Amino acid sequence: MTSGSGGTETSGSGDIGRTLDLLWDTGPRPSRGPKPGLTLDRIVETAVEVADRDGIGALSMRRIATELGTGTMSLYRYVPGKGELLDLMLDRVQRPSQDAAALGDGGWRAALEALGHATLALYRRHPWLLEVNQSRPILGPSALEGMEKVLSRIKPMGLSDPELLSAIIMIDGYVVGAARTLLYQEQAERGSGLTDAQFWEAQRPALEKAMLSGRYPVLAGLSEDTFGSGFDHFGFGLRRILDGLEVFVAARRATE
Incomplete structure (x- = not known):
């Protein structure tokens, strides 16, 4: 778990219930969009890539849509907005290593x-x-x-x-x-x-x-x-x- 700083963005700023549905895959699945291959995973991965490359200030739904070559409205089939997307990004980058030795070999x-x-x-x-x-x-x-x-x-x-x-x-x-x-x-x-x-x-x-x-x-x-x-x-x-x-x-x- 990372604590972060005062920063320019805040976790939990979106619809908490909707974010939890997306994180735990408990909500309704989006209807098929007009762009084949567009998925929530691709949206989150692209958002992380943009933030890694250009900083969190560059993150917007329009920017992600441009990177994916689709319309901004297409993204809203999968994620309600930037606040929820940020929380998905945070959970994505904090995936723990599956290497059994990642936490050392001792106590x-x-x-x-x-x-x-x-x-x-x-x-x-x-x-x-x-x-x-x-x-x-x-x-x-x-x-x-x-x-x-x-x-x-x-x-x-x-x-x-x-x-x-x-x-x-x-x-x-x-x-x-x-x-x-x-x-x-x-x-x-x-x-x-x-x-x-x-x-x-x-x-x-x-x-x-x-x-x-x-x-x-x-x-x-x-x-x-x-x-x-x-x-x-x-x-x-x-x-x-x-x-x-x-x-x-x-x-x-x-x-x-």
Whole structure:
């Protein structure tokens, strides 16, 4: 389950009942449309492709219809509107991997670490997710299957059910922050025309002068690789969160 950000779009903004019918295939099936091969799956897949390529701001029923080579009204045979389509997209991209090893080969810690890396990869593939407010998600089969898989792996932590959910929320919150930072870096590079290395190189003369001034002795004494790209900041932070959970789990077991 992904939490998203304040964003430009909001999950659950369409007709909730109709969205659930579409997610769980419990509603009436659309009558055959004028364009052979047009299906709800194709509409959702095309919408995801547009959002991946051009951002969530480019998403509209007209744009999807153009991509599919059909009239806008044809889409309404399958999905009521953009709000419902967005929720279908969210569930589609959150389909969990069917690889049994996707959540690691070990216990709960390996599962949560794998979840963190998989969630970061999800945001990298679909950066528009960071622009969607998912504070009130519509839960479809993909979201529930993903939660089921994670919870089944971390249940042995021995925590209460709310605490287990909180552990997942904690990991997701950390990943959202890291993913947003990466996205902003990429946007800044495209917008400025400067690579990250060029950006910092432009500041080097001023920073070297500041370090020689004696006003910043701790900064001046840092090793040369401190700000290098070789250190895995994401992995370091994720492991420290898991270290904290490990201490908490051990303390809980000791009291029991």
